[in-house]
Amino acid sequence: MNTLFDKIWDSHVVNSIEEGPQQLYIDRLYCHEVTSPQAFEGLRQRGIKCFRPEQIFCMPDHNTPTHDQDKEIENEISRKQVETLKKNAEQFGLTHYGMMSPDNGIIHVVGPEKGLSLPGMTIVCGDSHTSTHGAMGAVAFGIGTSEVEMVLASQCILQQKPKSMRISIEGQLGKGVTAKDVALYLMQQMTTSGATGYFIEYSGSVIRDMSMEGRLTLCNLSIEMGARGGFIAPDEKTFEYVKGREYAPAGEDWDKAVEYWKTLRSGDDAVFDKEISFKAEDIAPMITYGTNPGMGTAIAGTIPAESEISEEGLESFRTSLDYMGLAPGAGVLGKKVDYVFLGACTNGRIEDFRAFASIVKGRKKNPDVVAWLVPGSWAVSKQITEEGLDKVLVEAGFEIRQPGCSACLAMNDDKIPAGKYSVSTSNRNFQGRQGPGSRTLLASPLTAAAAAVTGVVTDPRTLL
Amino acid sequence: MKQKFDIIESRCVPLPLENVDTDQIIPARFLKATSRDEKFFGDNLFRDWRYNPDGSLNDKFVLNDPRYSGEILVAGKNFGSGSSREHAAWAIAGYGFRVVISSFFADIHKNNELNNFVLPVTVSEEFLAELFDSISKDPATLVKVDVPAQTVTNEATGRSEKFELNAYKKYCLLNALDDIDYLLQHKEDIVRFEESR
Numbered sequence: 001m002n003t004l005f006d007k008i009w010d011s012h013v014v015n016s017i018e019e020g021p022q023q024l025y026i027d028r029l030y031c032h033e034v035t036s037p038q039a040f041e042g043l044r045q046r047g048i049k050c051f052r053p054e055q056i057f058c059m060p061d062h063n064t065p066t067h068d069q070d071k072e073i074e075n076e077i078s079r080k081q082v083e084t085l086k087k088n089a090e091q092f093g094l095t096h097y098g099m100m101s102p103d104n105g106i107i108h109v110v111g112p113e114k115g116l117s118l119p120g121m122t123i124v125c126g127d128s129h130t131s132t133h134g135a136m137g138a139v140a141f142g143i144g145t146s147e148v149e150m151v152l153a154s155q156c157i158l159q160q161k162p163k164s165m166r167i168s169i170e171g172q173l174g175k176g177v178t179a180k181d182v183a184l185y186l187m188q189q190m191t192t193s194g195a196t197g198y199f200i201e202y203s204g205s206v207i208r209d210m211s212m213e214g215r216l217t218l219c220n221l222s223i224e225m226g227a228r229g230g231f232i233a234p235d236e237k238t239f240e241y242v243k244g245r246e247y248a249p250a251g252e253d254w255d256k257a258v259e260y261w262k263t264l265r266s267g268d269d270a271v272f273d274k275e276i277s278f279k280a281e282d283i284a285p286m287i288t289y290g291t292n293p294g295m296g297t298a299i300a301g302t303i304p305a306e307s308e309i310s311e312e313g314l315e316s317f318r319t320s321l322d323y324m325g326l327a328p329g330a331g332v333l334g335k336k337v338d339y340v341f342l343g344a345c346t347n348g349r350i351e352d353f354r355a356f357a358s359i360v361k362g363r364k365k366n367p368d369v370v371a372w373l374v375p376g377s378w379a380v381s382k383q384i385t386e387e388g389l390d391k392v393l394v395e396a397g398f399e400i401r402q403p404g405c406s407a408c409l410a411m412n413d414d415k416i417p418a419g420k421y422s423v424s425t426s427n428r429n430f431q432g433r434q435g436p437g438s439r440t441l442l443a444s445p446l447t448a449a450a451a452a453v454t455g456v457v458t459d460p461r462t463l464l
Numbered sequence: 465m466k467q468k469f470d471i472i473e474s475r476c477v478p479l480p481l482e483n484v485d486t487d488q489i490i491p492a493r494f495l496k497a498t499s500r501d502e503k504f505f506g507d508n509l510f511r512d513w514r515y516n517p518d519g520s521l522n523d524k525f526v527l528n529d530p531r532y533s534g535e536i537l538v539a540g541k542n543f544g545s546g547s548s549r550e551h552a553a554w555a556i557a558g559y560g561f562r563v564v565i566s567s568f569f570a571d572i573h574k575n576n577e578l579n580n581f582v583l584p585v586t587v588s589e590e591f592l593a594e595l596f597d598s599i600s601k602d603p604a605t606l607v608k609v610d611v612p613a614q615t616v617t618n619e620a621t622g623r624s625e626k627f628e629l630n631a632y633k634k635y636c637l638l639n640a641l642d643d644i645d646y647l648l649q650h651k652e653d654i655v656r657f658e659e660s661r
Binding site: 014015017018019020021023025034035037038041042046048051062063077078080081084126127128142143144145146147149150153154155156157158159160162192193196197223224226228292312313315316319409410411418428430431432433436437 | 480481482483485487488491492493495496497498499500512517540541542545546547548549550551553568570571572575576579580589593630631632633642643644646647648650651653654657658
């Protein structure tokens with residue numbers, strides 16, 4: 001009780017159904033092209049309008065190509081899905097940031113960037129990585145298409161209130177250890193179902209010291225532990241990040257907002273359903289070897305031996321390593337890499353490009369590696385140029401593509417071929433996630449850059 | 465599809481793998497549809513396990529094994545993890561499953577199943593292990609899911625368990641009502657809530 005999660009959630013409850021879910025009011029709904037068309041169709045079939053169109057923002061990101069966005073999308077079905085979103089937004093009177101609009105990008109990168117995701121809000125989207133917006137101090141979570149339809153129709157959904165969990169990480173992260181490594185470490189420790197049924201509040205000195213970009217990465221990956229969402233109480237860093245953004249409150253409203261936002265913290269007497277703590281010193285740069293994000297190891301570590309796996313989990317473990325073409329007990333360092341992907345709602349922000357550039361600066365891309373560098377939004381793309389990072393990257397043999405979800409889930413043309421290994425800064429290493437038969441090793445932008453210049457899995461600390 | 469639930473008695477299709485994620489249930493390349501065509505999604509359920517890369521049937525996958533059939537899918541723990549895609553629930557419904565039994569479900573997928581009138585039944589690890597064992601010994605093993613009584617029974621062994629289902633959802637399933645029906649009846653409450661902020 002008296003957790004920040006309780007405060008935000010409870011203040012948005014419209015009704016509680018006896019022996020049932022709660023009717024939760026939603027401040028912000030984001031729609032992308034993949035999980036919304038059937039929801040809009042549902043409204044048409046019921047003959048109803050959007051209840052609060054001004055609280056809903058739409059943008060295509062999953063299908064968008066990462067080159068030649070000024071031309072028509074070649075794939076007919078992708079094109080239709082992207083056009084359908086535009087038509088739906090027009091018909092229902094919603095704001096739409098189309099392809100090539102300077103406001104377009106991955107929904108979870110654009111939301112915070114435009115000041116649309118603010119402390120204390122409830123935020124949903126038909127996308128599990130909606131947890132990203134938790135970094136702003138909001139209760140944000142992914143929903144299904146039927147639930148998108150509920151929000152379109154009533155600005156509410158029916159939900160069972162999740163339990164609360166606090167994960168504290170104290171200490172100071174070592175050199176070359178990033179927010180992504182923290183998240184991969186948490187997933188490995190917690191497993192992909194360790195936080196199912198919970199909403200996580202991240203706290204501790206590591207979180208306080210973390211940049212907003214890092215916090216967005218960490219919250220983004222909450223779902224990979226099974227959590228509905230994860231968030232961080234807003235602080236001065238949050239306010240500084242939000243201030244002056246297009247949809248952020250301004251003038252007197254700003255002062256009032258900050259005054260309220262400062263109250264958004266768990267009480268000293270807060271009681272969580274579960275509390276877990278970790279030490280920063282135990283976290284090294286991480287990489288995954290399997291087919292779920294919990295199957296990770298410190299980069300210099302080894303894949304578990306079969307004797308370390310439970311009997312029920314053995315078949316899944318074998319299937320996974322077989323798919324990856326990796327052996328139990330082996331190390332991952334030195335493994336040949338075919339593709340490198342920098343981007344996604346996980347690591348497609350300016351800080352990620354700075355990190356990648358810091359390693360490749362003065363070095364050259366390995367000629368055997370295909371590298372896709374995809375900014376999370378046009379705003380990130382613009383900043384890359386403004387900071388001169390583009391020159392560093394191009395000089396090292398890299399090309400910067402146009403924004404979108406890209407090879408994270410390969411709904412556009414950016415597919416890793418079957419059997420090829422990809423060191424990827426995205427969020428999931430599921431079978432076929434980056435293209436049928438693709439083999440994904442999840443890692444930080446630093447580790448991705450190290451792989452891109454050496455052509456093999458490399459500890460980024462050796463190149464810093 | 466909205467349909468009323470009562471008692472379902474059926475053979476089962478066993479999938480004894482853990483952490484089956486929604487990318488496996490329906491791969492991303494099948495998410496480009498703009499309509500809720502359950503047959504299309506059902507035809508592509510577990511696509512990359514069900515078919516070989518050349519498009520031929522993978523004989524080793526359980527959906528292609530003629531010994532197994534029925535309206536009940538039995539899966540290892542943490543079923544439906546990962547992506548929130550409701551297409552996974554549409555695929556399961558479209559294939560003809562009405563119930564999924566597992567010892568643990570991922571949150572979003574569980575809601576998606578319920579919103580599509582597929583019932584997720586959470587059982588104990590012991591019940592699940594015994595059920596996999598019964599089905600492997602006799603693929604004709606029947607399971608009875610009694611929604612009004614909230615019980616699930618392995619008829620091969622007679623083992624029965626109560627499963628959780630909140631009273632509201634149960635009412636919806638028994639009467640083929642969905643959450644939007646509820647929300648549309650409560651618009652005034654929503655306006656009142658907005659005004660009180």
